[in-house]
Amino acid sequence: MCIFNIKKNNDCIAQSKRNERGQVAVEYVLILVVAVLIALILMKGLVSRNPNNPGALIAGWQSVAAWIGEDKIEE
Numbered sequence: 001m002c003i004f005n006i007k008k009n010n011d012c013i014a015q016s017k018r019n020e021r022g023q024v025a026v027e028y029v030l031i032l033v034v035a036v037l038i039a040l041i042l043m044k045g046l047v048s049r050n051p052n053n054p055g056a057l058i059a060g061w062q063s064v065a066a067w068i069g070e071d072k073i074e075e
Helices: 009-046 056-070
Strands: none
């Protein structure tokens, strides 16, 4: 272990910095995976084209299209 090895302290510091760089890379990849999963879940809920359970954006757009399609003329 590096804690008890006084003569090779510089080697231990260098090894520790290499390990930290690896940890940063792993943390970055994990954060990226979590962000992609959250984006996929949001996209599935917002723009789902399932006719029985449409997403929020699709349902909203369908109601706007139906309202425009009524074509009410003021008398």
